[in-house]
Amino acid sequence: MDAQIRVVLVDDHPVFRIGMAALLDSLDGVSVIAQAESASAARTLFSGRGEEARGDRSTSESRDGVADIVLMDLDLGDGSGIDLTRELVDAHPGLRVLVVSMHEDDEAVLASIRAGARGFLVKSAPPEAVERALRAVSAGEMILSPAVAERAMGYLMGGHRAVHVPFPQLTPREREVLDLVAHGLDNTAIARRLSLSPKTVRNTVATVLAKLSLRDRAAAIVRAREEGLGSDGSA
Template identity: 55%
Template structure:
């Protein structure tokens, strides 16, 4: 009989009910062992670096913190750890940003137990895996299925371009959220996505790059 590889897991999510339910599910699967949980970005990094699991189940929205930032910090402190994102958002900027940060899998909350098990085993083995809905988003992005908007930075989505315009005009995330009727956390995620796609490391560099392309130079309200 083939021995099933043992997979040690840490669950990172700021909702206790989700962590409890996921831990119960995974503990019933042969070969899986939940060795830790975390509710915040800082706690996630500490728990993972100390316990060195094979796979981390990572939410992207961690209350006041970011699962993307947690992923980057974890991979600096515990390189080789597999990160499987399990979150609510399946839009292209969330998927793109998480995968660029180093995640090797991406599922939406509500995925079937069989898909969760398959994805964990794939990530533990060093593979990359996407849930069905997320795969459609990734294919559309990579094949350029989104209609081009024209002008500079055509790799950005329409919403990312709106955010970039407001950043370049000097607005902070709170003001952008109010202008676009979004939450500040959603705006922050869009800003991270723009950083990644335009290959800049901070807001100042982004403003310079945008203005060099003629974005943000008008006085429109």
């Protein structure tokens, strides 16, 4: 019998983790061995300390040489999945990361691949696409969703020019929140728009202000609009 593909899920949305774990555990030769709900929990998990990352086996079983693939979200509440991908790949060279994100913009894809991810899927991908991607990454292949692959081919063929991405130091979610701030939405309205808690939005705005060295929300609006955010049709 083929060896099991041992998977760790890193995502801050419990409903998504539960659904993805159920899907993966239903596949032949695939086992979800652990889950982490934040960047800090994932770091603890792969360092072998503590019980923050919950799974159906002990956290120590997800150390180097045991976990094969990490399904990684980009927005983890307490950190960037891109940064975490880079850390895990550097620390565990045999580990393969498959990004599964709500975001499909070119900057997010390129940043993920540069960080060492072996594939990129959107969360709306059908179950058969998830299975295909998982098995391809396990076999050492690079996998992209069809829409992402088509755009990437367009760039390679010279069909598109590079697009300016404002504030590349921000994560896709931070940029999305900043765009809505620039539209004049308050935290409650942004939370409703993005299906987040007001606290998460408040923390994200604070992170954006810190990263951009801005003193307050008004300054953020001015700076964001200078970079083209907050214009009609960008929300």
